[in-house]
Amino acid sequence: MSEKSYRDAIRDAMMEEMDRDTNVLIMGEDIGVYEGTFRITAGMLKKYGPKRVIDTPIAEAGMAGTAVGMAMLGLRPIVEMMTMNFAIVAADQILNHAAKVRYFSGGQVDVPMVIRGPQGAGVQLSAQHSQSFESFYAHFPGIHVVAPGTPSDAKGMLKTAIRGKDPVIFLESAALYGMKGEVPDDPDFTVPFGKSRVAREGSDVTIVSYSRMMQLSLAVAEKLSKDEGIECEVIDLRTLRPLDMEPVYASVAKTHRAVVVQEQWKPFGAAAEIAASITEACFDDLDAPVYRVTGEDVPMPYARNLELLATPHEEHIVRGVKKVMYAE
Amino acid sequence: MSEKSYRDAIRDAMMEEMDRDTNVLIMGEDIGVYEGTFRITAGMLKKYGPKRVIDTPIAEAGMAGTAVGMAMLGLRPIVEMMTMNFAIVAADQILNHAAKVRYFSGGQVDVPMVIRGPQGAGVQLSAQHSQSFESFYAHFPGIHVVAPGTPSDAKGMLKTAIRGKDPVIFLESAALYGMKGEVPDDPDFTVPFGKSRVAREGSDVTIVSYSRMMQLSLAVAEKLSKDEGIECEVIDLRTLRPLDMEPVYASVAKTHRAVVVQEQWKPFGAAAEIAASITEACFDDLDAPVYRVTGEDVPMPYARNLELLATPHEEHIVRGVKKVMYAE
Amino acid sequence: MAKAKKESSSAAVADPACAPEWTDLLRQMTLIRRFEEATEREFRKGKIGGYLHVYIGQEAVASGVISALNEDDIVFCGYRDHAQALALGSDPGKIMAELFGKGSGLSKGKGGSMHLFDAEHGLYGGYGIVGGHLTLAAGAAYALRYQGTDRIVVCYFGDGAMNIGSFHEAMNMAGLWGHQGMCPVIFIIENNGYAMGTSIERHSALTDLSARVRAYAIPTEKVDGQDIFAVRGVADRVVRQVRETGKPYCIEAVTYRFSGHGAADLLQPYRAKEEVEKHRQRDPIAILRNRLSEVCGLADEDVKAMDDWATAEAAKAVKFAEESPLAEPHELFEDVVAEHGPIPVRESEHE
Amino acid sequence: MAKAKKESSSAAVADPACAPEWTDLLRQMTLIRRFEEATEREFRKGKIGGYLHVYIGQEAVASGVISALNEDDIVFCGYRDHAQALALGSDPGKIMAELFGKGSGLSKGKGGSMHLFDAEHGLYGGYGIVGGHLTLAAGAAYALRYQGTDRIVVCYFGDGAMNIGSFHEAMNMAGLWGHQGMCPVIFIIENNGYAMGTSIERHSALTDLSARVRAYAIPTEKVDGQDIFAVRGVADRVVRQVRETGKPYCIEAVTYRFSGHGAADLLQPYRAKEEVEKHRQRDPIAILRNRLSEVCGLADEDVKAMDDWATAEAAKAVKFAEESPLAEPHELFEDVVAEHGPIPVRESEHE
Ligand SMILES: Cc1ncc(C[n+]2csc(CCOP(=O)(O)OP(=O)(O)O)c2C)c(N)n1
Ligand SMILES: Cc1ncc(C[n+]2csc(CCOP(=O)(O)OP(=O)(O)O)c2C)c(N)n1
Numbered sequence A, B: 001m002s003e004k005s006y007r008d009a010i011r012d013a014m015m016e017e018m019d020r021d022t023n024v025l026i027m028g029e030d031i032g033v034y035e036g037t038f039r040i041t042a043g044m045l046k047k048y049g050p051k052r053v054i055d056t057p058i059a060e061a062g063m064a065g066t067a068v069g070m071a072m073l074g075l076r077p078i079v080e081m082m083t084m085n086f087a088i089v090a091a092d093q094i095l096n097h098a099a100k101v102r103y104f105s106g107g108q109v110d111v112p113m114v115i116r117g118p119q120g121a122g123v124q125l126s127a128q129h130s131q132s133f134e135s136f137y138a139h140f141p142g143i144h145v146v147a148p149g150t151p152s153d154a155k156g157m158l159k160t161a162i163r164g165k166d167p168v169i170f171l172e173s174a175a176l177y178g179m180k181g182e183v184p185d186d187p188d189f190t191v192p193f194g195k196s197r198v199a200r201e202g203s204d205v206t207i208v209s210y211s212r213m214m215q216l217s218l219a220v221a222e223k224l225s226k227d228e229g230i231e232c233e234v235i236d237l238r239t240l241r242p243l244d245m246e247p248v249y250a251s252v253a254k255t256h257r258a259v260v261v262q263e264q265w266k267p268f269g270a271a272a273e274i275a276a277s278i279t280e281a282c283f284d285d286l287d288a289p290v291y292r293v294t295g296e297d298v299p300m301p302y303a304r305n306l307e308l309l310a311t312p313h314e315e316h317i318v319r320g321v322k323k324v325m326y327a328e
Numbered sequence C, D: 001m002a003k004a005k006k007e008s009s010s011a012a013v014a015d016p017a018c019a020p021e022w023t024d025l026l027r028q029m030t031l032i033r034r035f036e037e038a039t040e041r042e043f044r045k046g047k048i049g050g051y052l053h054v055y056i057g058q059e060a061v062a063s064g065v066i067s068a069l070n071e072d073d074i075v076f077c078g079y080r081d082h083a084q085a086l087a088l089g090s091d092p093g094k095i096m097a098e099l100f101g102k103g104s105g106l107s108k109g110k111g112g113s114m115h116l117f118d119a120e121h122g123l124y125g126g127y128g129i130v131g132g133h134l135t136l137a138a139g140a141a142y143a144l145r146y147q148g149t150d151r152i153v154v155c156y157f158g159d160g161a162m163n164i165g166s167f168h169e170a171m172n173m174a175g176l177w178g179h180q181g182m183c184p185v186i187f188i189i190e191n192n193g194y195a196m197g198t199s200i201e202r203h204s205a206l207t208d209l210s211a212r213v214r215a216y217a218i219p220t221e222k223v224d225g226q227d228i229f230a231v232r233g234v235a236d237r238v239v240r241q242v243r244e245t246g247k248p249y250c251i252e253a254v255t256y257r258f259s260g261h262g263a264a265d266l267l268q269p270y271r272a273k274e275e276v277e278k279h280r281q282r283d284p285i286a287i288l289r290n291r292l293s294e295v296c297g298l299a300d301e302d303v304k305a306m307d308d309w310a311t312a313e314a315a316k317a318v319k320f321a322e323e324s325p326l327a328e329p330h331e332l333f334e335d336v337v338a339e340h341g342p343i344p345v346r347e348s349e350h351e
């Protein structure tokens, strides 16, 4: 174990895999000479050279599509999207090609590729640059969608992604890049997909989330425990596709109450699937309807004060917990 | 009233609006000389000429993006996507531009444009050509998303879309093009957005759906009534964004049971939002968890027998109804 | 028949018209023709579903280029992909079975006409989103070089595909990677004059298609796509060059489709009967056959025998498809992903 | 200052260097410079959030083209958009207030630096997705012609934007519509040599950028973007031609950004200090100022006065922004759609 930032954990995972397997390469905009706008790829061009650390033109569809071709031929490309907002431009290459070629070829090819990059709001990047895409991608079969919320998961899940056989949408939280945490040193440490995790045990209310909102939920849980003696169990989904709901169901069987926390717009957001699944599985256990904590249903405004109003904060989660406890 | 097919209703709506307002024009691939792959635009080029019926290159992003520019300058472009599957290529122009320019300009422009085309599975078009996009679009604020299920709604809602001030994603069901129904002749007949409709009254179970699945639900409701005396209330949502759930809540307050029917993949699909909303609003009224009837979670296979297994049919809806009645 | 070996091309050089492989190519093109005619018949009978796009009239573009490849080179194409599969040596029965949606199809019936795929013979698909596969081809070419092989990629696409964004991004990236000798791909423009019902003048601001490719620093040339001698001549040279340099190259094959865009395109309001008739006069199969008869004394009975063989092969393929069992129901849930596959709706239920 | 009237351009022709408007343009470019410097300071102070991309070094590209337009012509640009707003006559205070995220901003603080928008002055945005706005500009041009006006559109974008698909689709459609005289748009390539940290040689297979535009049958030419006389000269001619013909035209303005890509680009590992220094020697403001001093006897005190005025204007803008109230909370929910706006999460709850 050693302490690492979420950012360094991601870089370590990529470099260890590149050391281990020459089929692994990375491409993206300004990841080489510029060393990455978030410096995730700092030092990589120098170490691996331009054939394995490819600076691309501004062509997200080109990046994603060429990665599919590389993957079909046996390479393991990692595509860094400067931010996931730009990957919308590559939606067809991801959703109609990467996600489907294994199926319509009757399983003749593996498509081991990772599309990774930061997403989320919070630093006044306004409407086009502040979005989250978990529900956007997770609706489509043929890909895996993960959203790690700790440095350790970031490293372990990225390794699983790179070593896998399918396209993986690896959603990073820009807000967590600086966050530190213990990360195993074992170069073969991986975190499997489709395994949710109990991030904090508690008996009163189950809070279900992932990525940055999971961290926010943990903070709220500590606070509620300290201030009001309310014990929340926090479940970190980690993977959105495939969803592992069993630990959530087990928790709800115990707490009889659930709150789902998601950063972005409520309608047709990830929390809807999670809430619907909980209700299907735990209908008789539930003492209150599952509560969804979400951002406001608006394009992200630039103004700081408006942006703060548009995204969920601790008090919103607290409110959700109180609601399912009928304490508000 | 006169009897019209869903296809003709769409054409009538467009032609009546083009007659009424020269700012209305249509563009798309092979809509002019070829008269449309589904013949929706038959006769339009001859009547309105090439400036108003624009055959475009194969460039969905170009079509959607130029439409945004036209709309900002006062025109009312209709973009026909040969099928909505191809609109994924235009996702950035729709979701990052059309849906956001009003907001980040602080309301300085209207963006009256319609993106319309067929979607859905059923005729062996395999994985890339058989998808449905209601949840894909409806998660994003800044656009309206509608999915009419009758010729009358197709006409009335398309007119509302064309006369509006915002981008509208108008999702047609290819399978319904030939379906006939009564359509008002009044050229000013419009159907408002955000108004769900009770398509059939019933007291035992509420079935919530839209578009083709709504028609399938109606058929099932008749059958169950005849064969087993089960009376289903069928709600046709018609609009996915904004969702009008009040009639659904009112129905569930009466039936205490709800089934949501959606053609495509269950995870993160439209039915999740609808089921979650029902549970939030009607928790105490519900005698059973809301049941989701969906397609299988796989890319659409080509083989006819497999395709039939991948999509929901009457028996699946019947099964859902029985389940929420604990009759199975 | 499978892709020709390197020798054959040199043989072709040695004796332009009468080398045995030209007869093989005539046989192959005849098979493609008869096979495609059979698919049209079976489509009308309702045995084939979905969309069906045949290659009739364009055969020399598939056979002329693919015959110049090595066994281990690979091909990407659009949805008009039957001819390439046959030229690469895919089993006609398995192709037809795929079109019939049978479990014995190339892709177990999951892909259909638009998504023929036969990795073993070098066919990497069959894609339905216009222009969507060009980026895949460029990436595949990079991979082959990266792995230190001398394998190359051939990527077919239509004139209409040149107007979509992914064409542009693929070309520019291929051009850039080519500067490093890292993108051995040959782009083949199947210029048949129309994107569905839209003629080039109506879909391309600049109608000289290969000139458009110069914007990417990719060398390009036009060739008469109806004359397989011309196509193969260019292909031999270009294949050699691309294999050597690792740089992309673009060939615009000027051709014409004799059938409609797809099996549903019956009216064809966008072109005159006369225009079609005129082009039928330049049938690629007739052009090759006549040359072989005149120059190499190919006998009419040999031609007849060849045609009978092709007709029989197509019939055999249909019979095989007919008699093959349906796709296995469990296949519905396979090949979605390698791990964590889908949970059938029924099993996802909670009692 | 607002866009110049038609006459002015003819005036420029009459007396190339000493017409009053050149002094106006020097004043405008000086204002842009001082304004941008102020935004960099305020960004460092934390008064401006998000991304900040300034136009320092490229001023002549904005002023030279926009001064050739009519009052009712319109402009689209990327996220590097402050200079165009100022050149179009937007109020500096409102622009700065937008950057401060204040309710008095051009877009009520909802857009910020990347999305300046001022329809009244012809600025139709300010877009953050590279190349995403080119299609909008082409559509707007179509609309203006469709409505029977003689208004035209100017669309700015960077060298890096030329590699994305929407550039390609916009250019081809503009070219096609231009053949019908239905697309009066001038595309301005702001060729500053880099896409963020990626030089043209590394992002464009063909480094002659305007040559790439020929692939769309759109006439194009290069101009020295540091010399406003050159830029304005080309602009006057091209504006007239595009207005007359309704056909698109492309101008490649070769320029250089003196500052980093954005306010966060401090290290600039992709270019040498010397390179930046070399280009600073060709400061567009100095070039114009010197010409006016030498040829038209513009006095140093006039230059000083002009600079003081610009500095004061920028300071005034900052003060206005500082003192303006925050965006109104209710604004969060406005301007999403015209009808059926969002339901605040809280109200969406059920008791
Ligand atoms: C992105 C996209 N848009 C539209 C279509 C519908 N479509 C299928 S084929 C075709 C025409 C393609 O023409 P071309 O590229 O010239 O190929 P050809 O059919 O002539 O061989 C169109 C518009 C599609 N499949 N994909
Ligand atoms: C589609 C997309 N990809 C990536 C980005 C991130 N990005 C913002 S500006 C930029 C460089 C653009 O360079 P250029 O077009 O030359 O304009 P310049 O900044 O030089 O004026 C990049 C990569 C983006 N905004 N949009």
Ligand SMILES: [Mg+2]
Residues within 6 Å of the ligand: C158, C159, C160, C190, C191, C192, C193, C194, C195, C196
């Ligand atoms: Mg064609």
Ligand SMILES: [Mg+2]
Residues within 6 Å of the ligand: D158, D159, D160, D190, D191, D192, D193, D194, D195, D196
């Ligand atoms: Mg640049």
